[in-house]
Amino acid sequence: MSLVGPVVGLDIGGTKIHGCVLDGGRVVGTARRTTERGVEGVVDSAGELVEGLCRQVGIGVAALTGVGAGLPGVVDTTAGLVSHAVNMGITEAGVPLAALLSARLGGAAVVIENDLSVATIGAAHLLDAGDDVALLALGTGLAAGLMLHGELRRGVRGGAGEIGHIPYMADGPACHCGQRGCLELYASGAALTARWPSRDGRPASVALFDAAAHGDCDAVRVRDEFVAAVAAAVRIVALTCDVEHVLIGGGVAEVGTPLLDAVAGMIRGWEGTSRFLAHMAIADRLRLVPAELATAPVGAALAFARVVSV
Amino acid sequence: MSLVGPVVGLDIGGTKIHGCVLDGGRVVGTARRTTERGVEGVVDSAGELVEGLCRQVGIGVAALTGVGAGLPGVVDTTAGLVSHAVNMGITEAGVPLAALLSARLGGAAVVIENDLSVATIGAAHLLDAGDDVALLALGTGLAAGLMLHGELRRGVRGGAGEIGHIPYMADGPACHCGQRGCLELYASGAALTARWPSRDGRPASVALFDAAAHGDCDAVRVRDEFVAAVAAAVRIVALTCDVEHVLIGGGVAEVGTPLLDAVAGMIRGWEGTSRFLAHMAIADRLRLVPAELATAPVGAALAFARVVSV
16 A cells, blocks of 8 residues: 555544644644534534644645545445434435535545544554454444455445444344344443443543452452453354454453453353364454554545555 | 366265266256275376366367366365365375366376366356356255355365355254254255155155145244255355355255245245345345256366367
8 A cells, every 4th residue: 555645634534633744654644623514514513633644744735645534434435425424413325425525625646435444544554463463343333344265354335343233132123223132232342341331531441440459349240241242242243254353442442451361261151161262362463452542533634545556 | 268178077975976078068968877995096086077078079189178177175276286085085185186087088288177167167158147256056965166256265274265164053962073053964965864865765955845835833943944954054155255146056956946945935034124235135046056067077078178278
């Protein structure tokens, strides 16, 4: 992946936009701001952030090679369209966001991509994890971003990696998707927060792992159930796609090494009684995506280069 | 995929070898024989079958463009090696079976490939199902053969598609893999036969579906549990890889349309309460691989063309 000249990468979320300037493979500028809602709001706030980043690194927008942007919702990268990005107030289908942002930026080349794909590209790059990875995104929900032999796997209906909606507990509670006991209800940031609400302002996941490390029996139980569900998600990814690396990311990754160690330890326990799993050596392929890494903005800039030959 | 001249495809199993001659995209000859055990036995029996097929279609072995062979066990197609094909009496690792069979056939070009991959290639071709498919093989075990955008997905450790060892019932019985309640214990030919042994010489699956269709309450219960597990396997494939078509094959496909209808009906029931699943439209993407199709030998011949440019 070679980028000639500076490229801006944007991670456009429901509340915030994170941006970076990538030049010669290095991040030379970063910025963030709130996301305005609706199509016009998103285009304006993204446009302003790009202009701010250019001022920050001392170039004009016209000097950019291009802009890559990751967005939630259903993204058609080839056509530059986004649909149903409801948490940004975009309820319409087929919004030509790439063209609108390009026009806002005086004709700059713009590529849009799904936010999970962008995070996967960025995490694989920043962790030097090769081109055959799954990013397990433990956020509000649970999904896996898949890059197989360098190719993003989105699926025929955009459903590739939707492992959060594979049932995990036969008679579990109702999921918003209409099924029961979905894995997302056990292995996601929202699931963890529901079982262990933060009492002191720290992220719920950090508070839980800390309390468990200090011997709180309730915390140990909640943590172990959460870890078992995350390990089950890893196993599903490994026994379907068998990728070279499974990267654990999303908000819950704020816990850091204790999360990685706990999930790897759970899987190693399984490997102790299963020669089949031991052969698969899944635990050895786990990596943590440090929460402080700008995986999504960097991945968005790299996504630009995947589409546009520069 | 173009084949210049006749190619022999072989499906080498633990007890039988099925072979065909593919010429100009058409099957012009078929044959089968028993498999002799051990490396020498497999090479000899495969060699004799190729010679017999050539006699059948009136050509010499030297006139073949080549031979493609599907084998159980761990197959390294690039190096032409097979390891641990224990049900053919090949316990060694790294056996150069492609070279040995080539030598046995006077230097004919030989390509070997994993049997599940070969069946997937053949099923996709014979059903005209495109190049983005999963073959759900319901045989002694349960595994999915994956062809994603035309590329076979074997995985880093050959574990791609090993969905049979994703746990399905939390406190289920012990699986030979060392885990408990694996999906293979519920959704495979062996699982079905264990719950409904054939009493009249017909395949167990055919007898079960027939008894259930005639209102036998026990049969209805066993059938519905089996169908639910197969539908769960389809859902796992759809929510991880989201392939264009999921093909239901393996020995259990002998049941025919009633199997396809039952699995599709189960998934449509889920879709009735889940908008997410309804959007995925999984049931519409199901196809049955008729048991009488020579998917594996035809796939083996096509596998030759994927590797050797002719």
